[in-house]
Amino acid sequence: MAMISVDATDGSGSFTALVVEPAHKPAGAVLVIQEIFGVNDAMRATAAEIAAMGFFAIVPDLFWRLKPGIDLTDKSEAEWKLAFDYMNRFDQDLGIEDLKATLKVARTLPGTNGRVATMGYCLGGRLAFMMATRADADLNISYYGVGVDGLLGEVKTVSKPLLLHIAAEDKFVPKEAQARIVDGVRGNTHVHAYVYANADHAFARVNGPLFHALSAVIANGRSAEALEAALG
Numbered sequence: 001m002a003m004i005s006v007d008a009t010d011g012s013g014s015f016t017a018l019v020v021e022p023a024h025k026p027a028g029a030v031l032v033i034q035e036i037f038g039v040n041d042a043m044r045a046t047a048a049e050i051a052a053m054g055f056f057a058i059v060p061d062l063f064w065r066l067k068p069g070i071d072l073t074d075k076s077e078a079e080w081k082l083a084f085d086y087m088n089r090f091d092q093d094l095g096i097e098d099l100k101a102t103l104k105v106a107r108t109l110p111g112t113n114g115r116v117a118t119m120g121y122c123l124g125g126r127l128a129f130m131m132a133t134r135a136d137a138d139l140n141i142s143y144y145g146v147g148v149d150g151l152l153g154e155v156k157t158v159s160k161p162l163l164l165h166i167a168a169e170d171k172f173v174p175k176e177a178q179a180r181i182v183d184g185v186r187g188n189t190h191v192h193a194y195v196y197a198n199a200d201h202a203f204a205r206v207n208g209p210l211f212h213a214l215s216a217v218i219a220n221g222r223s224a225e226a227l228e229a230a231l232g
Helices: 041-052 077-089 092-108 123-134 148-157 175-184 213-231
Strands: 002-007 014-020 027-033 056-060 112-121 139-143 162-167 191-196
Touching (some): 027 041, 027 123, 027 213, 041 056, 092 123, 162 175
Parallel strands (some): 139 162, 162 191
Antiparallel strands (some): 002 014, 014 056
């Protein structure tokens, strides 16, 4: 694992991004978009898995404007409170601009083939949806994105493949919201929404308390196939 520096497009400074390289190059790149816990062990493990699949994994520190290097777990109430505080103060529009800047760097990073996808979880799942509507990544993958039902007016602008992995028992995304998402994306053939029965929020989080093996395997398999098709 290595770290690179990315310049913010608004001139406010620079931020770091973790990079895990695959064994064979050239290869496509995946921007791994963090949960509310920052760039932590779960994100590093996810990046390592993506690199083992044959892609560059790049994890930008999106909370850097609040505090660089946030690294929390889901194991204590105190860390949960901190994570929610950071999430509530996080400027998502600036986060998208930082992801766009990282995307631009990823396309020309030595060893990459110029193709880049995003793959986000929780808060990152929402941001992956926003990247699908506002940026030019070759593929976007959203795992249990929160508040996506409030963004459905932008679905018409999605022109590259977008996968939505939705947990049927997600305590942060009620079933009514899930139904709105599934119905709202139906008219765009680039978007594929999958609902996983018996799965709760964060069902694919590495070593997470709500990990649901069957749903994670199926969702990750669909993601892997999409990555291979989009990134080569």
